[in-house]
Amino acid sequence: MSGCHDCALAGRGEPKAITVALVGPPNSGKSTLFNRLTGLRQRVANYPGVTVEQHRGRVRLGTRGDVELLDLPGTYTLQPRSDDERITDDVLRGRMPGTPRPDAVLLVLDSTNLARHLVLAAPVLALGLPTLVVLNLSDDLERRGGSLDPAALAQQLGAPVVPASAATGRGIETIHEFLAGRLAVPARIPLPTIQNIPACRMWAGRLASQSTYRAPTPPLWTRRLDGVFLHPVAGPLLLLAVVLGVFQAMFSAAAPLSDGLESMVGAIGGWAGALLPAGVARDVVVQGAVAGVGSVIVFLPQIAVLFLFIGILEDSGYLARAALIADRTMARIGLQGKSFIPLLSAYACAVPAILATRTIESKRDRLATILVAPFMTCAARLPVYALIIAAFLPNTPLLGPVFGVRAAALLGLYVLGFLAAVGTARLLRSTILRGDRAPFLLELPPYRWPTLRSLGLRVVDRSRVFLTRAGTVILGVTVGIWLLCHLPLANGKAPDLSHSVAGTIGRTIEPAIRPLGFDWKIGVGLVTSLAAREVIVGTLGTIHGIDGNAGSTGLQQALRHDLTPGGAVALLVFFAFAMQCLSTVAVVRRETGGWRYPLLQFGYMLTLAYGAALLAKVIVG
Amino acid sequence: MNTLEDLPFGCDAVLDELALPSDDAARLMELGFFPGVRVVAVRAAPGGDPRVFRVDGAEIALRRETARCLRLRRRA
Numbered sequence: 293m294s295g296c297h298d299c300a301l302a303g304r305g306e307p308k309a310i311t312v313a314l315v316g317p318p319n320s321g322k323s324t325l326f327n328r329l330t331g332l333r334q335r336v337a338n339y340p341g342v343t344v345e346q347h348r349g350r351v352r353l354g355t356r357g358d359v360e361l362l363d364l365p366g367t368y369t370l371q372p373r374s375d376d377e378r379i380t381d382d383v384l385r386g387r388m389p390g391t392p393r394p395d396a397v398l399l400v401l402d403s404t405n406l407a408r409h410l411v412l413a414a415p416v417l418a419l420g421l422p423t424l425v426v427l428n429l430s431d432d433l434e435r436r437g438g439s440l441d442p443a444a445l446a447q448q449l450g451a452p453v454v455p456a457s458a459a460t461g462r463g464i465e466t467i468h469e470f471l472a473g474r475l476a477v478p479a480r481i482p483l484p485t486i487q488n489i490p491a492c493r494m495w496a497g498r499l500a501s502q503s504t505y506r507a508p509t510p511p512l513w514t515r516r517l518d519g520v521f522l523h524p525v526a527g528p529l530l531l532l533a534v535v536l537g538v539f540q541a542m543f544s545a546a547a548p549l550s551d552g553l554e555s556m557v558g559a560i561g562g563w564a565g566a567l568l569p570a571g572v573a574r575d576v577v578v579q580g581a582v583a584g585v586g587s588v589i590v591f592l593p594q595i596a597v598l599f600l601f602i603g604i605l606e607d608s609g610y611l612a613r614a615a616l617i618a619d620r621t622m623a624r625i626g627l628q629g630k631s632f633i634p635l636l637s638a639y640a641c642a643v644p645a646i647l648a649t650r651t652i653e654s655k656r657d658r659l660a661t662i663l664v665a666p667f668m669t670c671a672a673r674l675p676v677y678a679l680i681i682a683a684f685l686p687n688t689p690l691l692g693p694v695f696g697v698r699a700a701a702l703l704g705l706y707v708l709g710f711l712a713a714v715g716t717a718r719l720l721r722s723t724i725l726r727g728d729r730a731p732f733l734l735e736l737p738p739y740r741w742p743t744l745r746s747l748g749l750r751v752v753d754r755s756r757v758f759l760t761r762a763g764t765v766i767l768g769v770t771v772g773i774w775l776l777c778h779l780p781l782a783n784g785k786a787p788d789l790s791h792s793v794a795g796t797i798g799r800t801i802e803p804a805i806r807p808l809g810f811d812w813k814i815g816v817g818l819v820t821s822l823a824a825r826e827v828i829v830g831t832l833g834t835i836h837g838i839d840g841n842a843g844s845t846g847l848q849q850a851l852r853h854d855l856t857p858g859g860a861v862a863l864l865v866f867f868a869f870a871m872q873c874l875s876t877v878a879v880v881r882r883e884t885g886g887w888r889y890p891l892l893q894f895g896y897m898l899t900l901a902y903g904a905a906l907l908a909k910v911i912v913g
Numbered sequence: 914m915n916t917l918e919d920l921p922f923g924c925d926a927v928l929d930e931l932a933l934p935s936d937d938a939a940r941l942m943e944l945g946f947f948p949g950v951r952v953v954a955v956r957a958a959p960g961g962d963p964r965v966f967r968v969d970g971a972e973i974a975l976r977r978e979t980a981r982c983l984r985l986r987r988r989a
């Protein structure tokens with residue numbers, strides 16, 4: 293097994309790449325160090341069969357060649373209880389299929405919490421791999437009046453020790469020397485193997501005090517800031533302000549970027565169209581592939597802005613406070629504080645939201661969050677909402693010039709999605725996800741300034757994940773749906789949309805959607821919007837032979853002709869509830885490790901959407 | 914005052930026993946909540962739940978339902 297993997301690792305003709313594992317407890321700054329060491333030379337994949345992400349990267353050592361660095365999930369012990377911890381344990385023992393046993397280990401510990409983090413040193417050093425103990429956050433330790441003697445600790449542990457700071461780059465030289473195999477290593481000494489945690493902690497405490505460790509004073513600024521951010525009145529208000537700020541940035545700051553990308557995609561389409569000879573191939577490229585990729589790329593600025601903000605919140609330490617404030621409310625609907633940020637992200641797009649649920653350790657809570665996230669009003673619903681609302685509602689002011697009837701309708705749809713999420717979470721808790729839960733544990737790290745470097749890397753990394761994971765699915769599906777709309781060929785020419793495969797499907801499902809007030813044209817739109825919700829706008833445009841965008845007055849007129857007001861409300865409600873997004877289905881399948889939950893979710897949301905749309909049609913008429 | 918749930922803010926006490934299933938207890942112990950450790954109640958989230966405790970150099974938030982299961986040693 294290792295033979296073939298070595299070649300893969302060695303990559304571009306190098307004889308054999310050395311693999312080094314990065315191990316450490318959560319909140320030790322392990323990922324910051326990983327980013328510092330590898331920069332952009334990293335990639336993300338999943339471990340086989342589980343939902344844990346595998347981060348790999350290359351460290352450049354100049355003439356010494358490259359080292360492959362593996363960022364393992366954070367763990368306090370090597371007695372695994374969660375998937376994350378099992379992965380760390382398996383990789384370190386060389387039991388993970390497809391991953392070679394590491395040749396060496398970087399053990400990252402938070403030096404401001406040394407005694408507690410040293411507990412991990414005993415089992416890691418007992419593995420017998422060459423290990424460098426990296427005492428991260430050593431600048432914090434000194435600033436807060438703590439100290440320790442690295443040489444004494446190295447002697448106690450029988451392993452080299454380096455005080456470091458992943459944020460400022462302190463100690464990186466020594467880490468490079470270790471990776472290059474040029475660091476003097478003290479004689480290995482046998483360490484006690486202790487199974488029980490209190491005894492292990494006693495040993496670690498003794499070790500720390502023998503290395504003249506002086507613990508830092510509690511972070512004064514964190515105390516003061518928590519006095520404000522967790523204040524009974526000011527705390528929730530500040531959280532609300534932060535949430536609104538993130539939304540504002542997502543929808544206004546990202547909008548010009550999205551517009552820019554959209555026109556760029558248009559230009560590329562025009563250029564490709566001019567280059568290729570007319571025919572089916574050109575249409576597949578221009579109308580299928582380019583338009584399909586374009587429909588994903590326009591969401592990229594929002595995703596990037598969202599992850600920039602999540603990055604600032606997480607790196608600064610505020611995210612944990614947000615989870616703390618939100619926990620009581622989230623607990624009432626059967627979720628927990630850590631579900632808050634993923635659900636918030638789902639207002640941009642459910643795909644990154646579902647990826648963000650990885651911070652939730654409790655499996656049930658994570659599953660519940662994944663299952664309700666697509667009810668949040670994502671950005672892809674907005675063009676659909678905008679079109680229908682503009683077609684059927686006058687822009688009469690209600691409260692001042694900004695908040696009119698249309699804004700009220702839009703707000704109502706947001707509330708509707710939110711209520712569906714709450715109801716579903718409660719339903720899940722009392723049915724398939726019933727039972728005892730693991731206790732909610734939340735560490736509140738000290739506040740820190742986020743570094744630009746770390747934020748930049750995070751945005752690039754998450755954008756890349758979004759583009760590859762969602763992009764490949766959407767690209768495939770849009771090309772597929774384009775083909776459905778243009779086949780079967782009649783005399784070598786694409787048929788009228790009404791006679792295409794998609795049109796036939798639209799007519800076939802017409803009896804089923806007739807009670808909702810939808811005709812076959814809307815039916816075709818429902819089929820094509822499976823790729824991504826906003827695709828229905830373009831589809832309806834194609835059917836009516838009008839340039840399809842939400843602002844198009846021609847399309848609004850056509851819709852008023854096709855739909856009764858009841859049908860319009862039904863369509864809005866349908867889009868609020870249905871899981872019209874195959875990239876979400878794909879991500880849920882990946883994250884839950886099978887088809888069971890995505891199919892359940894799809895069926896449930898479709899049933900709810902149909903029922904609610906029918907109700908709306910009957911009530912409004 | 915028998916459990917962490919009732920520990921007043923700014924006060925400290927010694928943890929005696931974790932009345933929790935062993936996996937849950939192990940998780941708490943990894944974070945520093947093991948018998949014999951000194952715990953300080955720091956503050957609560959707005960609304961009073963969860964509560965934040967300082968233990969072994971870190972601040973950890975626990976819901977009341979969990980804090981209730983962490984028994985305190987009686988003072989001599």
